[in-house]
Amino acid sequence: MKILFLNGPNLNLLGTRQPEIYGRDTLATIEAAVQVRAKALGVTVEFRQTNHEGQLVEWIHEARGAFQVIALNAAAYTHTSIALRDAISAVGLPVIELHLSNIHAREPFRHVSMIAPVCRGQISGFGAFSYILALEAAVNVHQPA
Numbered sequence: 754m755k756i757l758f759l760n761g762p763n764l765n766l767l768g769t770r771q772p773e774i775y776g777r778d779t780l781a782t783i784e785a786a787v788q789v790r791a792k793a794l795g796v797t798v799e800f801r802q803t804n805h806e807g808q809l810v811e812w813i814h815e816a817r818g819a820f821q822v823i824a825l826n827a828a829a830y831t832h833t834s835i836a837l838r839d840a841i842s843a844v845g846l847p848v849i850e851l852h853l854s855n856i857h858a859r860e861p862f863r864h865v866s867m868i869a870p871v872c873r874g875q876i877s878g879f880g881a882f883s884y885i886l887a888l889e890a891a892v893n894v895h896q897p898a
Contacts, residue, residue: 754795756891757820758787758884759812760802761828767853778881787884794892806830806837813840813848822891823848824884831856831866841871847894851887852877 760780763770768779784800791798799820801812809827816823823841825848830837841848848871855878856863869875873894876886 754822754892754895755797755799755820756791756822756824756888757812757816758784758798758800758824758826758887759809760800760826761806761809761830762804764802764826764828765804783881783884786881787888790885790888794888796888796892798888806834810836810840813837813844816846817844820846821895822846824851824887824891825849825868825872826851826853826884827868828852831868832863834867838868838871841868847873847891849873849887849890849894850875850877851883853880853883854878 764780767783768777780802787798803809809830813823823846827834827837831850831852850866850868850872856866857877866875874890876883876890879886
């Protein structure tokens with residue numbers, strides 16, 4: 754099983770960007786922890802990050818046929834991107850929405866996720882552990898019923 758982790762804008766700055774909200778772990782540190790857990794689960798994960806909405810759309814399109822599940826931290830695009838919502842709908846893959854912070858406990862504009870209605874589920878508020886939870890969820894949603 755292959756799981757694609759997609760990371761949106763500003764996540765390349767993790768560890769130094771507002772650590773009181775996002776923690777001190779870098780994206781590389783988070784990826785390393787996910788890779789260790791993925792190995793224990795017998796699955797393959799690939800991490801990608803971009804600050805560009807269109808690149809995320811392209812990667813979602815390319816995931817069809819190459820990955821079984823997408824774990825997506827769309828960051829700020831979560832609240833604004835109809836393009837990401839449409840791409841998720843179009844590919845027919847289960848997508849796990851994830852966030853480091855609890856978006857529902859932050860500014861009101863962050864309470865609305867444009868992508869949540871087309872995602873399998875949402876994980877938010879557990880810091881770097883949100884990624885491990887997303888990995889576990891991805892493995893779980895891919896299991897045969």
